Amino acid sequence: MIDRALRHPSFVLGLSITLLVLGVALLAMIWTPFDPTAMRISARLRPPSATNWLGTDQFGRDVLSMLMMGARNALLVGVVAVGIGLSIGVALGMMAATREGSLLDEAIMRICDFTFAFPAVLTAILILTFLGPGLVNAILAIGIFNIPVFARIARGASLQVMARDYIRAAQAAGRSTFGILHRHVLPNITGILIVQASVQFALAILAEAGLSYLGIGTQPPNPSWGRMLNDSQTYFAQAAYLAIFPGAAIALCVLGFNLLGDGLRDVLDPKSKER
């Protein structure tokens, strides 16, 4: 399987991009060329040069350092938001699947259907206004919307697995429901969950960038790609490069996770070709 994966172009490209972003994010935790929050008004709005590879912003902060720190924040959002969705969503979905057709199943699925009616960004704006803007609350707001996504997928996939003979065999052998879910169902739906997780990861990064662009996500001085794009609009005429790099960083990161998801889908489940 690894062999097949390494020959799959979008998997290889996606993996390379995500590893690059991960590397940059890890590096940013121990080293950046400049302090990303240090302001030097004397060096404001300098175009890219040998000292500041990607130039400086309106406060003289080094854009490359800010971008690197932004990568750390973007990955943090993805990991935690998708983690929230996966842990709660999968538990709910599998619970619904074991009691298919019961009141509990019906209730969980109805609530999932219902949350899809609330546009994510709109609800995130509401949540952030009540809880206050900030990175942690943004992650929470995005994470909540991942729960029904994973609950639905986990339920559907579990039902398919549970119709197989080996589940009946395990039941006959006297395994508990939890034991069956843990030992037989979960390993068999992991593939589809990983594929969805990488898609949701990309969506989470896009959502955080959007919220930060609106000024209610990550708060300054903590750098964020969305916020940098918002700031750049004031300095269009003098410094167009300020609008280029943060957007390119978001797009590259999202592209990486989308490609990884596409590749994983083909590799883990060769029957389902691209939708």
Add this chain to the structure above:
Amino acid sequence: MIAFLARRLVTLLSTLIVAALVIFCVTEVLPGDPAAVMLGLSATPETIAALRAELGLDAPVVVRFLRWMTGFVTGDLGISYAYRVPVAGLIAERLQVTLPLAIMASLFASILGITLGALAASRANSLVDSALMAAAQAGLAIPNFWFGILMVLVFAIGLGWFPAGGFPGWDAGVVDSLRALFLPAFALALPQGAVLARLTRTAVLEALGEDFVRTARAKGLTAGQTLRRHVLRNAMVPVITMLALQFSFLITGTIIIENVFALPGLGRLIFQSVGGHDLVTVKSLVMIYVGAVILVNAGVDMAYGLIDPRLRFGRGVGR
């Protein structure tokens, strides 16, 4: 048939009512005293009492909820606290920007997505196909607000073909207004178009393998004629469904894009009202957004039931 429609209508109505209850609780019950929230920390007990009376907050919760619900029928949604004008009028005014914007964006997305998707499918596995699908991947990854900013840099500041933001109003001239909406609509259409292009390509490829394609070619139609008359028509069902289901992404997209281009639409209004704690306006605006999504999804569900009787007994589309 009638039983199916009746069941769907009951579900639709109950979903709308539950949504309204949730929104009402979040904006009027959970904050404790909405009047205090709206006035902020500097409020005196007298001003809070005055605002409570003005907003009718002294009435019991049930009465307030029913009053709000009937407001959607009578058009009386209260007075916006921040703007000091009736909310219904405010929403109607802002819809004149958001509705055309959303329609233009859907139009751009469908034209681009369907044409390019069909083109890619008809040249499957060629260089054109690979290039188009790579472009679609990029379209999915590029945040639409960044795309909007880039287009402002090139087409507004660089070439001067379009305004960089703002909206002149329909009274000031239809052409100027359409020009102001062009770039934002295009930015909104990018991710939608990319999704549609990928879906159209798959659907067309599937339809190309059907027997009726061979029949059409055998009776002498050219490849292009077959594609337009037979293949595309069959491939359009999933594409149109996706267009409807993406409605929710489209309207949230308008919230961000209207802020990029400083367009006085519903999205900017909701962002400003939330920021200004104008709960009177927020409540009804959110209900309109959520209600629109619920209505569109229910519409797709019912249309499918009408087309395909098998779906009348299942749990609906996409489950």
